[in-house]
Amino acid sequence: MTIQAGVSGHPIAHSLSPLIHTTWIEAAGLDARYVAHGAESAEAFAALLDRGRAGELRGLNVTAPYKEQAFAAADEVSDAARLVGSANLLVFENGRLRADSTDGYGLMNALAEQAPALDVAGRSVVILGAGGAARAAAGALALAGAQVRIVNRSRDRAERLAADLGPAVAIAEGSTAFSGAVLIVNALSVRPDLDVGLLDVGTVVMDMTYRPLETPLLARARARGLIGVDGLAMLIGQARPSFEAIFGRAAPATDVRERVLARLGDAA
Known part of the structure; x- marks a missing residue:
């Protein structure tokens, strides 16, 4: 069965997370999809979490403005998430929700x-x-x-x-x-x-x-x-533990930074 995961926030169309994670998914040969989930309100984000609890999603990265809501909704939170009072990573398992913060x-x-x-x-x-x-x-x-x-x-x-x-x-x-x-x-x-x-x-x-x-x-x-x-090094750095938590394996060594730079239109 295809593993379903993604990122949510508002706005979300600009997010580079789908490109980063899809690059790793392809390199690892996983049967998985990682896509952006738009949530235009707190209610829409809560509905997305309900889908995760129901088994439709394995994991979800979270960006503004929902990191604090993600933290509050969790059944279990990591020390890092508790320290900052917010979460940018949610993992769904058997109807329960685990929250972590990988930004640090x-x-x-x-x-x-x-x-x-x-x-x-x-x-x-x-x-x-x-x-x-x-x-x-x-x-x-x-x-x-x-x-x-x-x-x-x-x-x-x-x-x-x-x-x-x-x-x-x-x-x-x-x-x-x-x-x-x-x-x-x-x-x-x-x-x-x-x-x-x-x-x-x-x-x-x-x-x-x-x-x-x-x-x-x-x-x-x-x-x-x-x-x-630069901030791109941080973006990719916070994505690595997210990938591991969601897909159960380390992010493979690949040219993810080069692919993101090409998307951004910057020279390496």
Whole structure:
């Protein structure tokens, strides 16, 4: 029987997850389908979860705005999902729903791949933003031993994030927020206004955005001689444990990044 899986969010047509997972499915020779499931409302997303519980789906990746709803609907949640209060991965089994968050794994995987010399343990890192993406990044970096600083226009939201994640996460403001930081992560959905001249030599700059792949922030950082880490590495990194959880095997080694770059229209 064909394994049915996919990704859901709103909007969802832009998602690269079907391309990534289908590339791995084909390379592994699996009898499976991974497609985008549009859900224009919370009620529509709940109905999709009901289909999963009924056995129509093996697994589902979740993107905005349904990650918190996915977490709340689960019968079982991983430590990573509990830490950030949301889920981007759901696995259906015998009518039950298991939730996990692989975004933090994706971030750490991207750093290991594109900035292998970086060690955040005991060091200061800065996250721009305080939304769901920032929460996942902060959780993963705090677990890795970093001292996390949150820089966000809305102090209230930043305070909630810091309170939820504990003493390893604090709020920072002004130009001194970047002093001594070994890593800057942009988790904002809008273009950040960051003067890379404020950053120490050797600072790694990561942008979670992958459209465009070379964001203005990464371009400015690289022009100054800093190491840049792109959002596509994180996207593929978070997809790997999702594939394994849904299909029961590791993602095969294949040219998935090249295929995604071709879709995006960027040069490798």
